[in-house]
Amino acid sequence: xxxxxxxxxxxxxxxxxxxxxxxxxxxxxxxxxxxxxxxxxxxxxxxxxxxxxxxxxxxxxxxxxxxxxxxxxxxxxxxxxxxxxxxxxxxxxxxxxxxxxxxxxxxxxxxxxxxxxxxxxxxxxxxxxxxxxxxxxxxxxxxxxxxxxxxxxxxxxxxxxxxxxxxxxxxxxxxxxxxxxxxxxxxxxxxxxxxxxxxxxxxxxxxxxxxxxxxxxxxxxxxxxxxxxxxxxxxxxxxxxxxxxxxxxxxxxxxxxxxxxxxxxxxxxxxxxxxxxxxxxxxxxxxxxxxxxxxxxxxxxxxxxxxxxxxxxxxxxxxxxxxxxxxxxxxxxxxxxxxxxxxxxxxxxxxxxxxxxxxxxxxxxxxxxxxxxxxxxxxxxxxxxxxxxxxxxxxxxxxxxxxxxxxxxxxxxxxxxxxxxxxxxxxxxxxxxxxxxxxxxxxxxxxxxxxxxxxxxxxxxxxxxxxxxxxxxxxxxxxxxxxxxxxxxxxxxxxxxxxxxxxxxxxxxxxxxxxxxxxxxxxxxxxxxxxxxxxxxxxxxxxxxxxxxxxxxxxxxxxxxxxxxx
Amino acid sequence: xxxxxxxxxxxxxxxxxxxxxxxxxxxxxxxxxxxxxxxxxxxxxxxxxxxxxxxxxxxxxxxxxxxxxxxxxxxxxxxxxxxxxxxxxxxxxxxxxxxxxxxxxxxxxxxxxxxxxxxxxxxxxxxxxxxxxxxxxxxxxxxxxxxxxxxxxxxxxxxxxxxxxxxxxxxxxxxxxxxxxxxxxxxxxxxxxxxxxxxxxxxxxxxxxxxxxxxxxxxxxxxxxxxxxxxxxxxxxxxxxxxxxxxxxxxxxxxxxxxxx
Numbered sequence: 001x002x003x004x005x006x007x008x009x010x011x012x013x014x015x016x017x018x019x020x021x022x023x024x025x026x027x028x029x030x031x032x033x034x035x036x037x038x039x040x041x042x043x044x045x046x047x048x049x050x051x052x053x054x055x056x057x058x059x060x061x062x063x064x065x066x067x068x069x070x071x072x073x074x075x076x077x078x079x080x081x082x083x084x085x086x087x088x089x090x091x092x093x094x095x096x097x098x099x100x101x102x103x104x105x106x107x108x109x110x111x112x113x114x115x116x117x118x119x120x121x122x123x124x125x126x127x128x129x130x131x132x133x134x135x136x137x138x139x140x141x142x143x144x145x146x147x148x149x150x151x152x153x154x155x156x157x158x159x160x161x162x163x164x165x166x167x168x169x170x171x172x173x174x175x176x177x178x179x180x181x182x183x184x185x186x187x188x189x190x191x192x193x194x195x196x197x198x199x200x201x202x203x204x205x206x207x208x209x210x211x212x213x214x215x216x217x218x219x220x221x222x223x224x225x226x227x228x229x230x231x232x233x234x235x236x237x238x239x240x241x242x243x244x245x246x247x248x249x250x251x252x253x254x255x256x257x258x259x260x261x262x263x264x265x266x267x268x269x270x271x272x273x274x275x276x277x278x279x280x281x282x283x284x285x286x287x288x289x290x291x292x293x294x295x296x297x298x299x300x301x302x303x304x305x306x307x308x309x310x311x312x313x314x315x316x317x318x319x320x321x322x323x324x325x326x327x328x329x330x331x332x333x334x335x336x337x338x339x340x341x342x343x344x345x346x347x348x349x350x351x352x353x354x355x356x357x358x359x360x361x362x363x364x365x366x367x368x369x370x371x372x373x374x375x376x377x378x379x380x381x382x383x384x385x386x387x388x389x390x391x392x393x394x395x396x397x398x399x400x401x402x403x404x405x406x407x408x409x410x411x412x413x414x415x416x417x418x419x420x421x422x423x424x425x426x427x428x429x430x431x432x433x434x435x436x437x438x439x440x441x442x443x444x445x446x447x448x449x450x451x452x453x454x455x456x457x458x459x460x461x462x463x464x465x466x467x468x469x470x471x472x473x474x475x476x477x478x479x480x481x482x483x484x485x486x487x488x489x490x491x492x493x494x495x496x497x498x499x500x501x502x503x504x505x506x507x508x509x510x511x512x513x514x515x516x517x518x519x520x521x522x523x524x525x526x527x528x529x530x531x532x533x534x535x536x537x538x539x540x541x542x543x544x545x546x547x548x549x550x551x552x553x554x555x556x557x558x559x560x561x562x563x564x565x566x
Numbered sequence: 567x568x569x570x571x572x573x574x575x576x577x578x579x580x581x582x583x584x585x586x587x588x589x590x591x592x593x594x595x596x597x598x599x600x601x602x603x604x605x606x607x608x609x610x611x612x613x614x615x616x617x618x619x620x621x622x623x624x625x626x627x628x629x630x631x632x633x634x635x636x637x638x639x640x641x642x643x644x645x646x647x648x649x650x651x652x653x654x655x656x657x658x659x660x661x662x663x664x665x666x667x668x669x670x671x672x673x674x675x676x677x678x679x680x681x682x683x684x685x686x687x688x689x690x691x692x693x694x695x696x697x698x699x700x701x702x703x704x705x706x707x708x709x710x711x712x713x714x715x716x717x718x719x720x721x722x723x724x725x726x727x728x729x730x731x732x733x734x735x736x737x738x739x740x741x742x743x744x745x746x747x748x749x750x751x752x753x754x755x756x757x758x759x760x761x762x763x764x765x766x767x768x769x770x771x772x773x774x775x776x777x778x779x780x781x782x783x784x785x786x787x788x789x790x791x792x793x794x795x796x797x798x799x800x801x802x803x804x805x806x807x808x809x810x811x812x813x814x815x816x817x818x819x820x821x822x823x824x825x826x827x
Contacts, residue, residue: 280688284613302589372705439674441705549685559642
């Protein structure tokens, strides 16, 4: 019982910071999820208008992306990192550092959200120039990112002190995972910070006449793919450190977890060109090189899949499961005691399909078939809206109720939510996969034209796919509605008396290897930086040498450049 | 929980090493298949073409037989040309660029799937043997009317040669310039008259009589139409009168000069 015997208790200031970091994005999610449901209705032609209830389709789509994929995911990662690192390294964190990080993220999120809701930043969450948003939108994004950096800076001294005080000991796996997450984030966000602060902000203020579109897209996608891993890795931490114990057993291999996290550090950044297969201005040779680097991620991913399945089997057998496959029946699918289990388990099942379709997308010329079609959102909703979102929902509820000493309300509903969500996500993605293969474009208000019989662009062959997508989206919306009811009821419940101090229960390892090769971040980060340089040096040099004519700014509402309007 | 009483195992499990091997072989096979598709079957992705000039307006170029080159201009919120009819068996080389923001260009049912970026050229190649309607869809968000942006390629066994609709017409702008008397002093063939030729004027630096320099853009064109006396241009007699025009007419004339660059 070594783990639970530790005496560390979280400082009250950190507890408050974590609660704000979990609750504020969940409050924003009300709108992010609302417009998710609205989008499937627009796309199926159930809404045939540019806007509904005062919010334009593309404005809502921008909010859906920024709130769900950037604000919610990042603030959750920071909150989880604070909780795990302070607990596992048994140390308080700097209240000033964690507080400053929170303040900057909140300020940045409010600035960006305000511009979106005022209709001044209808540029989607990828904000491709030369469509231009209000400068405050770009500034808000930059502040938000800087705030998330400061979280890492508060952890580093704590980690270094722990290493000094515990020579020869392995760093706890959860800490390794959170550091891997934020090392990747730090590497990935530097180019996009350059894009936003040096290229887009002065341009949006009218100080520079144009922007290099090819360069800005390349910098964005240097960030855009590691962003996906940044969403996923905190959930990997939950899978490696919590899921085995929730299943009733131990992590099959501690070494596998450490290898996976280090492999992600190395392979997360030098592969963004696979989002630009269809782009001009970049040599197909370098697109091919980055294809190979992209697919290398399949190796640690398959190792993870094996380790987690083996851990689940180990847990199931402790619970009395037997037989070659019969042990699957012994897992706590609907257990009220292990109610977090289905959130992680359903996410894992969804992720199998997200991973396989990801391999398809990354397969070079295969992109010609699916690029920018509805296939893409079908795929990434099986990652970010599968394991990531379910992990965030479950773990947020776990942390919020744990830190507030509240009971989790309506447990039968709580364990049903991930299954309803999984049903909705699979239905939604099935529709979008089919539609994508039939050429249905993503990011398009289909109801106005393609799904409108009165339009010359009407495409009856997209009717079925958009309607399957809409059914799935509505089911997903229903699951979130249930979640909010459970969350509010839990928050309103009376505080538990005499509750033991809150700890995140973490798994022990079944195979607890020495793991000497993966105990130190430095060599892995060094390899990662060298690989990034090697993979990007020539493409970026070519783009800069090509001297593309700088593109003047456009508002989404007008075909006349903004400079000419003035 | 009971987990703490469970036994530990030392060292890496042999099955884990096997899994790593399987994963590596699977990944290598996938990469091999991709390489075969790309170089064995010749299905590539767009690449960098620094030596090809970017066109300014849409065009159709006949290369003999049923080989055609189409320059598609993507702009908010239409493609030029908007409809192309080609005989069955045609081979098309398409070149695509954008006049304004980022657009997408996918010919559904083919391997042509491109991004159209402003002032950057990209190309695709496709052969049409089956008669039918092939839709071109803009699949990147390009502003408020993105969902209206599409075009059609009709492959027909009834026609012998290519035809197109929606190619840019300079007629309206030309007629307006004629009607307002502009063409009296401004030619459209590049030769200066009383005033500079409209052809090639757009984007030029124009030195004013007071020594300052202004670029010919929409603002400058408007200023010259409304208050020519305020900005006499060096090298030309200050004889241009103010021309009464509505804002719409000014925009039309501006576009005309822009197209003539």
